[in-house]
Amino acid sequence: MTKRVVSFTVNDEAREITVAPNRSLLDALRTEAGLTGTKKGCDVGECGSCTVIMNGEPVNACLVLAVEAEGARITTVEGLQAADGTPHPLQDCFMQCGAAQCGFCTPGILVAAKALLDRNPAPTTDEIRFAIAGNICRCTGYSKVIDAIALAATAQEASA
Template sequence: MKTLVTLTVNGEERSLAVEGYRSLLDTLREEAGLTGTKKGCDVGDCGACTVIVDGEPVNACLMLAVEAAGRDVRTVEGMQAGPDALHPLQEAFMEHGASQCGFCTPGILLMAQSLLERNPDPSDEEIRFGLSGNICRCTGYTKIFDAIRTAARRMAAPPADASGLEAAE
């Protein structure tokens, strides 16, 4: 029997009919059509399915869709800095070649974003701890750490004015 679940996904209220046993991961991918969230291990070990629920990173494969009712869910599709702008983390990942196959990237991006929201200037050890639930089998993490440090610096910098110069304090 299906249940109507209403939740906010990337700022948009969505009502989805789901079976009570359906994971948030499967619901996002299949009912909501948001395929950026990846199904890796499906048991909470790899972090590929990381989404942000009410401001906290969650393995979407371990959460039932009905548990997300009334909650705010952010997926990698909702990560942009603006309608036509990538988030600084996305830009830095591209610049540093921080993704190889890209399968883990959505989960790592959201986990890194969550980390930088809590700690805008993390040490390498804090980055390592912050990403500890996300597995990448391709990059060796060096480029991922470089990208996160680059994004952190950019996010901390004062915004530039229309001329492209940094605003004076």
């Protein structure tokens, strides 16, 4: 299978990778781009652990071909923290609220929550629930996750 060159911007950095045409964006991010923060759970679009933001929308990276990302702007969990390493308010609030246990789902939920707060800085509890409805967590029971996202929204509003 002839490989293709794909150029995109990930976490504000221009990247060029060479992949097979059937390579998923998830595998390309984790392997060719070396960004292993995005997790591979089901690999069939069921669990949300592979969520990244692509051109402003949360997507399951396991369901997107890497070649479809040509020219795209992508944010992975590695792109949430500030350039000086300061955690994103969502990351801070997840720590404060104890919103992670094993942590396998956490990168995908953080990215889905960031996409929510980017488009809706003051979401209701129902809007938070809807935004993370595609992210399965086997540990937390979701309450602390929802509390953390609500707290992050309040913190962001206060600092704006």
